[in-house]
Amino acid sequence: MANGNNGPVNGHRQRKNKPPRYSAFSLFRHGLSHSDWPRVWRTHPLKQSYDVVIIGGGIHGLATAYYLATNHGIRDVAVLDKGYLGGGGSGRNTAILRSNYLTPEGVRFYDRSLQLYQHLAADLNFNVMFSQRGHLTLAHNDSSLRTMRWRAEVNKLQGVDSEVIDPTEIKKLVPFLDTSENVRYPILGALYHPPGGIIRHDAVVWGYARAADANGVHLHQNTEVTGIDTRGGRVTGVQTSRGRISTRVVVNCTAGWSTLISDMAGVDMPVTTSPLQAAVTEPVRPFLDTVVVSGTLHVYVSQTDRGELVFGASVDPFTSYSMRGSLEFAEGLAGHVLELMPAISKMRLLRQWAGLCDMTPDYSPIMGPTPVEGFYVDVGWGTYGFKAGPVSGEAMAACIAHQRPPKIIDAFGLDRFTSGQLVGEKGAAAVGH
């Protein structure tokens, strides 16, 4: 790997407390006795000061806290969430992981995340159910086929397994896809990315929360941040619904709400908030063992371990902080899915929901320091930030510990929107999250 950010920082790994193990035996014992399960993480009184305050208890905030404690020994850390842990995008996403992006900076970054995900279950002592079943992005026209060839070449140069395949090979991987030529959007080829797949998103959130807790981090749910105090251009504390906390380091990990938090510190953001919807069907027997994405049809589908089909699409057509689902979404989705897989027309949708996405102009994140000293951002996660949780936590922790961004997030600074050095990922992130 060429990212220079593998393994221990400064050559020494801090001592790490492993949370207690789950085992088949304890499951059996609890099943027999019906005794209460121990709490997965503790609750603490809100202290009046912390070394680091992280706003947002999604995967990004929790991973940052975990790596601060375990990689850098910074344990006097609070994670504040106005609701419950994983109540934002981290509990609402469709859990697709991949690293076949378009820019070298993007590919290196997301690939480091995939590597961390590969041994996350062992690291956190928690089964995160990562299934690297392969990821297909379909091309229905020449221009998307061209973008896929481009992506495949960039990917290969960064050592990422990624190639363009033709309709016969696609049909072998996904027999239920309509690969005939007599449809409105015939399938011309696909970008195939074998290491891509899906994960159990809640388990990742709970696993990080549990491990952060075991390493001394305080997790405060139902604690809304209402203001950020600064003096002379530097952070001095945060105001919350449960009182004031003094601190010299605040990290904004609030995704869809991140503009509102940055506003409190007086930092302008190139971010807009849009809802993204998803839906799930009743469970059926396993028949789909890859993730299938179609940019042209604005739809993607995967089958969970329980057998449900999970569908997603592009963001809603206008910005909003509302998380209500819409009928247009369900209608459009069903029509497009059936163009791809006519055989599933009798399946029923069980649920649909929405989450908020913090969209940036170039479809890349915004990470690192801001003009206000001590105020850091880890935002701009749009529709694709779940897969980036581990690497972002690792990099933000290093950024805070060493007071400068590590190489792997060099390209993602807030200043790029004034200098003009954007990292355009739209071709790899607009529909396939």
Add this chain to the structure above:
Amino acid sequence: MIQLPCPWCGPRNATEFHHRGEVTPRPEVASVTPEEWRRYLYFRRNACDWVEESWYHAAGCRRFFKVRRHTSTNEIVQAGRVQ
């Protein structure tokens, strides 16, 4: 589905429109610095509040107009013509 009051066509379903977004003043092209121009291009207030924004009636009269919308409820109170 939310409906938008097009000042020329009356209320129509949101799917007929293209959301153009916040109304931001365009800097003077002759004197603007590249940094100011990029701020105009990229930075947004993204308020969770009443906002003034512009929409384009793509599947109708093909004209722009302004509305005031609350971005957490999507309630729309007034529309005005642009031009």
